[in-house]
Amino acid sequence: MKNLKIFKIRSLILLLLIASSSLLKAQNEIKLQNTAVPFLLINPDSKSSGMGNTSIGISANTNDMFQNASKIATLQEKSGFTMNYTPWLKDLGLDNVYLLTTGYYRKINEASAYHVSLKYFTLGTFDFTNDNGIPNLPSQRSGEYSINGGYSLKISNTLSLGTSIKYIHSKLIQGNFNGSEYKAGNSIAGDISLFYQQKENAEGFHAGLVLANLGGKINYTNNSKKYFLPAKLGLGVGYLKNLDDKNTIEFGIDANRLMVPALASNATQENIDAYYAQSVVSSWTNSFSGNTSTNLIDSYNLAAGIEYNYGKMFYLRAGYHYEKSAIAGTTDYVTTGASVKYNKMMFHISYIPAISSGVTRNPLSNTFSFGTSIHF
Numbered sequence: 001m002k003n004l005k006i007f008k009i010r011s012l013i014l015l016l017l018i019a020s021s022s023l024l025k026a027q028n029e030i031k032l033q034n035t036a037v038p039f040l041l042i043n044p045d046s047k048s049s050g051m052g053n054t055s056i057g058i059s060a061n062t063n064d065m066f067q068n069a070s071k072i073a074t075l076q077e078k079s080g081f082t083m084n085y086t087p088w089l090k091d092l093g094l095d096n097v098y099l100l101t102t103g104y105y106r107k108i109n110e111a112s113a114y115h116v117s118l119k120y121f122t123l124g125t126f127d128f129t130n131d132n133g134i135p136n137l138p139s140q141r142s143g144e145y146s147i148n149g150g151y152s153l154k155i156s157n158t159l160s161l162g163t164s165i166k167y168i169h170s171k172l173i174q175g176n177f178n179g180s181e182y183k184a185g186n187s188i189a190g191d192i193s194l195f196y197q198q199k200e201n202a203e204g205f206h207a208g209l210v211l212a213n214l215g216g217k218i219n220y221t222n223n224s225k226k227y228f229l230p231a232k233l234g235l236g237v238g239y240l241k242n243l244d245d246k247n248t249i250e251f252g253i254d255a256n257r258l259m260v261p262a263l264a265s266n267a268t269q270e271n272i273d274a275y276y277a278q279s280v281v282s283s284w285t286n287s288f289s290g291n292t293s294t295n296l297i298d299s300y301n302l303a304a305g306i307e308y309n310y311g312k313m314f315y316l317r318a319g320y321h322y323e324k325s326a327i328a329g330t331t332d333y334v335t336t337g338a339s340v341k342y343n344k345m346m347f348h349i350s351y352i353p354a355i356s357s358g359v360t361r362n363p364l365s366n367t368f369s370f371g372t373s374i375h376f
Contacts, residue, residue, distance in 0.1 A: 033260040034298065036185065036218045036227035038169050039121035039144050045068065045083045046371030050350035051305020051336015052319025054237025054252035056208035058305075059197070062341040062373040065103045065115040065150065068208045068236075070162030070193040072105050072113045073152035074200075077375035079106040083347075084371035088121075091354070091365045096124040103148075111154040115164070120145040126173065144170040150191070154328075157200055162193040168229070170218060181222040189215025189229055203240050206252075210234040211259075216280060225276050228283055231259040246311045254303040261286040262299075300324055305335070315339035317350070333362045345374045 045063035048055035055064070058299030060071035062080040086099040103117030123142040150164025171184035191212045198204030211233055217226035239251035261283045263275045278286060317337035324330050339349035354365035 002320070010300065032229060033258055033262050034222075035230040035260050036189075037144055037146075037168055037356050039099065039119070040146065040168070040189075040213050041230050041232065042086075042088075042099055042121070044086065044099055044119060044369075044371075045150050046084045046086075046348035046369040047317075047337065047346075048305070048317075049086075049340060050317035050335050050348070051252060051307060051370050052303040052318060052321040052335050054236065054238075054254045054303040054305035054319055056210055056234050056254045057206050058236070058238035058250060058252040058307075059194075059202040059206060059240050060195070062103070062105065062375070063371070065105055065117050065148070065164070066101065066119065068193045068195060068210050068234075069115060069164045069191060070149045070152050070160045070163065070208070072115055072150075072162065073107075073111065073154045073160045074195065074197060074202075075105070075107070075113070077107075080104070080373060080375045082373040086095055086367065086369040088367070089363055090367060092363055094124065096122065098122060112152065114151050115149070117148045118145065119148070123172070136166065140173055140175075142172045144168070144172075146189075158196055158198065160195045162191070162195070164191045166190070166215075168215075170220075172220065182220055183222075185218040185220045185227075187216045187218040187229060189213045189231075202241055206238040206240070208234075208236040208238075210236075214280075214284070227276075228280075231284055233257050233259055236263065248309045250307045250309070252303075252305050252307075255300060257300045258302075259284045259287045274364040311343045331362065333364060344376070345372060347372050 021111065027358035031318045039050060043049050043053040043055060044066050045055060047061055047063060048058065048067065051058070055067040060074045062082040063084065064071040080105050083102045088097045088099055100120045101118065103115060105113050107113045121144045124306065125139050125141045127139050130318045131276050146166045146168045148166040150162060152160060153164040165333045166189050168189060169184060173182045191210065191214070196207045196208040198206065213229045213231045215229050217228055219226045234254060234256040236252060236254040238250060240248060240250040242248050244323055261275065261278060263272065267275070301323035303319060303321045305317060306317060309315050315338060319335040321335065322332040334355060335350055335352050337348065339346055339348045348371040350369045351362050352367045
């Protein structure tokens with residue numbers, strides 16, 4: 001029974017990943033934002049995930065190549081390497097579903113830097129059976145990844161710009177199922193980001209802006225339907241205060257919104273065809289206006305976090321994350337985290353504690369994230 005339960009959970013996740021949908025209520029109808037490769041929205045940073053996934057406007061760190069690449073140019077160290085590991089949905093009994101990321105940056109000069117990174121998400125192995133539970137197809141291992149490269153530049157002492165491009169590969173299932181030929185999907189996307197810091201030593205006010213996952217659609221079958229990438233707009237602010245020579249405290253707040261058009265659940269076939277036929281650029285603008293738009297208050301997520309640092313060696317973090325119009329409805333959770341520095345290495349850990357039970361229990365409960373970074 002346990003294996004059957006896990007298989008059903010995996011099957012549900014697989015279907016969601018083929019076309020992840022955010023449900024949006026608009027008066028008497030339900031609107032759905034359909035996207036593929038939602039793993040691109042998962043924050044891999046074991047540091048900022050301890051602050052409720054606040055990352056856009058807080059002070060810079062090596063993992064910003066994943067969240068706001070413009071901050072990389074503001075780092076003081078000449079180069080750095082990072083690696084993060086997050087077991088995913090462990091609270092649902094899944095053992096080999098996880099997110100793994102690694103990345104490297106190098107300063108070209110005092111004002112610019114480049115970075116390369118890999119983000120890999122695995123769903124484990126799927127066993128296909130008939131109605132009697134007898135295997136009728138070979139098992140398949142499903143996974144997705146993106147390979148990223150980017151450049152960041154300090155425009156002034158307080159403002160920096162970042163750009164990056166990513167190749168996306170998504171292999172969920174392959175083969176012929178119910179008359180459709182399924183294949184791996186591929187696409188290209190880019191990010192544009194800005195970062196402002198009041199002082200070069202990172203003290204004071206910060207702000208960030210990110211346009212992420214701007215790219216072509218992705219296709220999994222031999223038909224003409226292509227799914228949108230999870231393009232998003234993100235804004236963040238932060239404030240760092242040096243309490244004395246050894247103690248600092250930092251606050252941060254992020255707000256994110258999907259730039260994906262919405263489709264009414266009672267749409268006609270003509271409307272469905274028109275929805276998927278939208279150009280990529282039109283889909284971004286239509287997500288804010290028109291028949292396929294969503295109200296601003298019905299499609300967003302917020303994150304807030306705090307970090308205490310002693311002597312640039314020990315760090316403690318806490319945060320809160322709130323998301324509206326996720327598949328399961330409104331989602332919120334608290335986070336905690338810590339870091340320790342030894343020589344040139346940093347070790348990070350974050351945790352999402354379980355604060356509810358039953359049907360209200362967050363599937364991300366009891367999620368740990370581990371990371372390390374080193375500067376050269």
